Amino acid sequence: MQSKLLQRVPLRRILRWAIFVAVICLIPVIFGGNQYHMYVATLTCVYIITIMGLNLTVGYTGQISLGHAAFMGIGAYTVALLTLNGYSFWLAIPLGAIFTFVTGLLLGLPSLRVKHHYLALVTLGFGTVVYLILANEYEITGGFSGLPGIGRPSFFGLDLSSDIAFYFLVAGFLIVLTVVMLWILNSRWGRAFKAIRENDMRAEMVGVSLLTYKLLAFAIGAAYAGIAGGLLAPLMKFVDPTSFPAHESFWFLIMLIIGGSGRFEGAFIGAIVVMLLPEFLRGTQQLFFVIFSAITLLLLIFWPAGLAGLSDIFFRKILKRDPPQLTK
Amino acid sequence: MFIQLTVSGIAIGAIYALVAIGFTLLWQASRTVNFAQGDFITVSAVFMYMLMCMGVPLIWALLATVVLSAVMLGYIVKRGIIQPLMDRSHTTVIVATIALSFLASNSIGVFWSSQCKAFPRVFGMTPIRLGSIVLSRQHVWTIAISIILILAINLFIQKTKPGKAMQAVAQNRDAAKVLGINISSVTTMVFVINAILVAFVAMLIAPVYMLRYDMGATLGLKAFYAATIGGFNQIRGALLGGFLVGLIETFSSAYLSTEYREFFVLAVLIAVILIRKEGLLGTEER
Numbered sequence: 001m002q003s004k005l006l007q008r009v010p011l012r013r014i015l016r017w018a019i020f021v022a023v024i025c026l027i028p029v030i031f032g033g034n035q036y037h038m039y040v041a042t043l044t045c046v047y048i049i050t051i052m053g054l055n056l057t058v059g060y061t062g063q064i065s066l067g068h069a070a071f072m073g074i075g076a077y078t079v080a081l082l083t084l085n086g087y088s089f090w091l092a093i094p095l096g097a098i099f100t101f102v103t104g105l106l107l108g109l110p111s112l113r114v115k116h117h118y119l120a121l122v123t124l125g126f127g128t129v130v131y132l133i134l135a136n137e138y139e140i141t142g143g144f145s146g147l148p149g150i151g152r153p154s155f156f157g158l159d160l161s162s163d164i165a166f167y168f169l170v171a172g173f174l175i176v177l178t179v180v181m182l183w184i185l186n187s188r189w190g191r192a193f194k195a196i197r198e199n200d201m202r203a204e205m206v207g208v209s210l211l212t213y214k215l216l217a218f219a220i221g222a223a224y225a226g227i228a229g230g231l232l233a234p235l236m237k238f239v240d241p242t243s244f245p246a247h248e249s250f251w252f253l254i255m256l257i258i259g260g261s262g263r264f265e266g267a268f269i270g271a272i273v274v275m276l277l278p279e280f281l282r283g284t285q286q287l288f289f290v291i292f293s294a295i296t297l298l299l300l301i302f303w304p305a306g307l308a309g310l311s312d313i314f315f316r317k318i319l320k321r322d323p324p325q326l327t328k
Numbered sequence: 329m330f331i332q333l334t335v336s337g338i339a340i341g342a343i344y345a346l347v348a349i350g351f352t353l354l355w356q357a358s359r360t361v362n363f364a365q366g367d368f369i370t371v372s373a374v375f376m377y378m379l380m381c382m383g384v385p386l387i388w389a390l391l392a393t394v395v396l397s398a399v400m401l402g403y404i405v406k407r408g409i410i411q412p413l414m415d416r417s418h419t420t421v422i423v424a425t426i427a428l429s430f431l432a433s434n435s436i437g438v439f440w441s442s443q444c445k446a447f448p449r450v451f452g453m454t455p456i457r458l459g460s461i462v463l464s465r466q467h468v469w470t471i472a473i474s475i476i477l478i479l480a481i482n483l484f485i486q487k488t489k490p491g492k493a494m495q496a497v498a499q500n501r502d503a504a505k506v507l508g509i510n511i512s513s514v515t516t517m518v519f520v521i522n523a524i525l526v527a528f529v530a531m532l533i534a535p536v537y538m539l540r541y542d543m544g545a546t547l548g549l550k551a552f553y554a555a556t557i558g559g560f561n562q563i564r565g566a567l568l569g570g571f572l573v574g575l576i577e578t579f580s581s582a583y584l585s586t587e588y589r590e591f592f593v594l595a596v597l598i599a600v601i602l603i604r605k606e607g608l609l610g611t612e613e614r
Binding site: 058062063064066110111113114117118120121122124125126128129132135136247250251253254257261284286287289290293294296297300301304 | 361363409412413416417418419420422423424426427428429430431434435437438442542545546549552553556587588590591593594597598601602605
């Protein structure tokens with residue numbers, strides 16, 4: 001009986017990964033013919049990476065970051081400036097990740113020492129300052145005219161400049177970062193993060209260093225946004241400050257709440273729904289801001305688990321079994 | 329030049345101080361932060377603008393805005409949105425106010441206008457001359473009205489029964505609860521007071537800024553900085569912080585750099601948090 005149980009668990013996990021990879025591979029088969037569809041699909045993957053990082057900070061550790069758009073901007077400009085000056089993409093993207101990670105540490109250190117809402121305040125101000133620097137230091141960043149002509153990378157001689165090939169590159173990053181995130185969440189760190197969210201005083205009592213783990217969660221979340229930004233630059237082949245305004249971070253938070261904050265699938269569901277729904281329903285971006293922020297308020301009041309919580313109902317009521325646990 | 333800059337710094341600082349007092353009162357009553365406060369100012373300003381466009385005189389437009397703001401942005405927001413989230417985590421309430429801020433500003437953009445509109449110069453254009461010093465009428469009125477409002481709030485807190493209940497909650501929540509003070513209704517009262525303040529601030533700020541759907545966002549952020557710099561749990565902290573932020577902003581943009589004035593305020597904020605985490609006049613919280 002016990003051995004049977006042990007055999008079942010890995011099979012299910014393999015199946016889940018197989019479905020995940022299959023969906024990623026099927027998208028270019030279905031939409032490959034249309035350049036715009038591939039662009040939206042790639043963009044969605046980029047946003048999933050950002051929201052996954054935000055989920056670590058907000059959903060798993062209970063800190064509010066309103067600077068994720070700025071971190072994305074830092075990552076994007078790092079990759080843009082380095083590749084335009086002849087350095088390899090494969091050098092630029094880890095540098096962008098390290099740079100955003102360190103920025104996260106420096107920003108988190110003063111604000112996480114104090115009350116829980118200070119991080120939100122400082123990151124919001126940071127977002128404004130990054131936007132100002134990108135817009136005003138035009139000798140380096142090109143100001144509002146931005147930096148055009150960012151090339152797409154190649155992978156050991158394999159040219160990734162076509163839309164489909166570049167999609168696979170971004171999807172590859174998504175898979176690797178998903179594995180890393182699951183590994184983090186199932187490690188000692190992950191348990192410490194969740195302990196802080198549930199009750200930080202109790203977590204401190206059992207010996208979790210609050211400042212260290214809050215900082216780590218915030219800085220890793222920032223690095224995810226940095227990598228996403230680094231992928232965004234070659235996707236659009238162009239960066240400018242208006243792609244990273246401070247209010248974009250509000251939008252990320254809304255994506256996360258709609259998907260399900262603190263649920264692993266939340267980042268995926270939130271990014272996909274919020275990115276794709278406006279593609280089907282025509283309307284101005286601002287109208288969708290209104291609709292989605294209203295939905296967010298309703299979800300917070302009546303259904304805090306977000307859309308990811310709906311899958312629980314599906315499993316319990318229709319399949320009559322417990323929903324799968326992606327993290328311990 | 330120096331005197332003019334000081335007066336204009338104090339005038340904008342007085343506005344930050346008024347909004348910062350709102351943050352302080354709310355923090356003392358309920359340990360929450362309303363990130364939508366700035367956008368509430370925009371909502372009030374738009375409503376007042378619409379009334380004035382219909383030819384309603386300023387004083388009546390202001391009164392109607394005060395009433396509407398108190399009911400909609402004070403009572404209904406507290407009862408309908410904040411109340412159900414109160415017993416969940418701090419994070420949830422803050423995220424809700426962030427969503428509310430996004431909803432308020434973008435609704436104005438979609439349903440009213442996303443263009444800039446010039447709010448009428450309600451205080452007149454002709455400057456006041458005192459010898460060689462030329463003062464803007466707008467600044468003088470702003471400072472005068474702010475002083476009256478700040479005195480009124482202080483009087484309310486110190487002399488009336490509901491004001492004393494607010495003080496009791498601020499000093500010791502548990503003891504206040506034991507003594508029969510309903511913390512939830514004190515919080516509702518603070519929301520209504522803030523909403524009234526917001527209506528006045530809208531009248532003071534709208535002629536200076538252009539009326540636009542995202543007008544309030546920066547204002548709210550600056551006031552939030554002010555409350556944090558001065559000390560989040562002290563009204564006099566909010567006052568000091570407000571004037572400091574106003575002066576830093578005015579002088580740094582005049583003498584150092586206009587583009588980076590946001591940066592100087594943020595730098596001061598981070599320095600204050602690092603040196604004295606309660607803020608300049610704040611006290612340690614249990």
